[in-house]
Amino acid sequence: MECRGCCRFREAVSPWTPSLLSEEVAFLKKSGIQESFYSLEKKKILPVWNEKENTFLCPFIEEKSYRCEIYDFRPLECALYPFLLSSRGKKIFLSADLHCPYLESQGKSQEILEYAQYLHNFFSSDPGKKMLENNLHLVQPYEDVLDIIEVR
Ligand code: SF4
Incomplete structure (x- = not known):
């Protein structure tokens, strides 16, 4: 199924635009990726306004193939x-x-569950808890x- 909903955003910065783990920010920086594609400070990918699509698109999307x-x-x-990962008061869901x-389309399929x-x-594992603790901006x-x- 083709989906045109992912990787596009109503706003340039919102909870829905991808947040980056600290090591992902470091990886993008080390890889020499154009700095306008992400914010070091906000640890976020920075979508770009696309006139044709009338929305913000992730700078990493290949427009023709949509890959x-x-x-x-x-x-x-x-x-x-x-x-x-959603914050609900002090809890994380x-x-x-x-x-x-x-x-x-999948509903509550076995695969999804x-x-x-x-x-x-x-x-809930130790590495998962540690990763979450170090990257609470994802929540x-x-x-x-x-x-x-x-x-949590
Ligand atoms: S194009 Fe890639 S990096 Fe950008 S939002 Fe989609 S999956 Fe994430």
Whole structure:
């Protein structure tokens, strides 16, 4: 299924634009990626306004093929999507964006449930907890998402 929802954003900076782990920022810097593509300070990818599409597009999207040019090294947050880390007061939940057409088509399939469980196990493990603790900027107060499991 082709999806034209991912990798495009209503605003240049919002909870929905990809946040970067500290090591991902360091990797982009070391790789010599154009600095306007991301913010070192905000640890965010910086989408660019696209007149034709009337929206902000991730600078790493290849417009014709609609492929991610850094797919093999895409940020964890992109790999997680349509799962997200949501802040609810002091708690953190693994949530899902129900507007994702793929998720909509899969519903509560075994594959989706197993993947959610895998992610929960990861964020409950020592390396997962440490990663989360060092990158709390990934956790956002997403609205209009389904909170699935409390991870912290
Ligand atoms: S880095 Fe790749 S997967 Fe992530 S938003 Fe950009 S184009 Fe999409």
